[in-house]
Amino acid sequence: MKSDILLIEDMKKEYSKFKKLIEKSNNILLITHKGPDFDAFASCLILKNFIDTHYPHKNVVFKSRQSPTQKLPFMDQITISQVINTENEELVVILDAGGWDICIQKEDTIQITTAKIAVVDHHQTKGLNADVVINNQMSSTTEQILDFCMSVKGKKYVITQDISTLGQIGIVYDTGRFAYDNTTPQTYELMAKLRRVYALDLEDFEYKSTKFPSESLLAIKVYIQNLQIVGDMAYSYLNKSDINNLKLSKIGINSAQEFVRDNILRYIQGVHWGFVVKPSFTVENEWKVSFRSSKGYQEVASIAEALGGGGHQYASASKVIANDGDQAVKMILESIGKLSKGTTSPLQSSPSPTP
Ligand SMILES: [Mn+2]
Incomplete structure (x- = not known):
């Protein structure tokens, strides 16, 4: 909710609380959401570098x-770990996610940690x-963490070429090259600052990050075959039979x-x-649904929230438990139907005039 945006004074207080937590903790664990995107990686690597530099x-x-999926500065410092367990951490920082649910898998134990927890995020949905x-619901967690670093260290925070690269990648990725609504004058100001240090080839980054594995082609074909259009909405899904008969891979399905x-x-x-619905691959009969809307047409955050998920106004996601993909679709459509009958958050029956 927009009203949840913290006032600048309140945010400064949170910044100093976060700084004190870092200073008090000797063992710090950084985690992010499953299937990390470039904003997740960039923000985590920027924070890791900040702590390594200022608190060696x-x-x-x-x-x-x-x-x-692309080369990033400091990526050799990522600890690849299939299970995330509680160990000796005194502080856990969750970046680009509001809570545990989208970060952990069932084998993990990190959620029962007794450490202090800090969340650095930009999603609207209230987390833990x-x-x-x-x-501050900035454009990206990358923008938020850079704002923190610059705010608490002032001139002592040096934006190196590596930090500039990470900053640009995180921001460009999460703003869709500044096209999304989350881009603010502050985002451009930060971008200008970063590009004065180093002008990353954004065209090349965009090209490389848009590439997909060839094994997704078959899954794309099935998604197109299963696609349904209802009024101004379209949806698609895969069924278990599609996945088994065509031996679709997890990587292929995810990228499709x-x-x-x-x-x-x-x-x-x-x-x-x-x-679009896809299997979760972690829990049996669990399906993941991603909602997208063009600006001004449909608030999809409320639909995802009604299903137990969340996200942004025009980009949101949730999980659904169902026997098959088409059953998941049925439940989602029912939920949409119920919401459109409600009085608090009516769905638009016709496109709004906003382009
Ligand atoms: Mn993000």
Whole structure:
């Protein structure tokens, strides 16, 4: 909610609380959401570098289950770990996520840690009650963490070429090259600052980050076959039989779902919003649904929230428990139907005049 945006004074207080937590803790663990995107990696690596530089005696570990798909500065400092367990950490910093649920898998034990918890995020959905929550709903967690670093260290915080690169990557990725609504004058100001240090080749970054594995092609084909258009909405899904018969891989499905979500769904003429369903691969009969809407057409955060998920106004996600993909779709459509009948958050039945 916009009203949850912290006032500048309140944020300064949170910044100093976060700084004190870092200073008090010798063992610090950084984690982010599953399937980390470039904002997640960039913000974690910026914070790790900040602590390593300014507090060299501290032990700071950034754990992730996977590596980034493109070369990033400091990426050799990521601790690849399939299970994230509680160890000797005194402070856990959760970045680019509001709570445990989107960060942990069932084998993990980190959620039962007795350490202090800090959250650094930019999503609208309210997360857990952590010891510190840093969230001004900026363009990206990368912008938020850089603001923290610059604010608490002032001129002592040096933006190196590596930090500039990470900053630009995180911001460009999460703002869709400054096209999304989350881009503010402050975002541009920070970007100007970063680019004075080093002008990253954004075209090259965009090209490389848009590439997809060839094994996603078959899954894209099935998603297109299963796609349905209802009014100004489109949706698609995969069924277990599609996955088994065609031996679709997890990597192929994940990238196909992203491709359909970001390049097809609301690009069909007359369609402005919709959702794509994929299996979660972690829990049996669990499906993940991503909602997307063109600006001004459909508030999809409330739909995801009604299903127990969350996200942004025009980009949100949730989990659904169902026997098959088409059953998950049925439940999602029912939930959308119920919301559109409600009085508090009516869904638009016709496109708004906003372009
Ligand atoms: Mn992000």
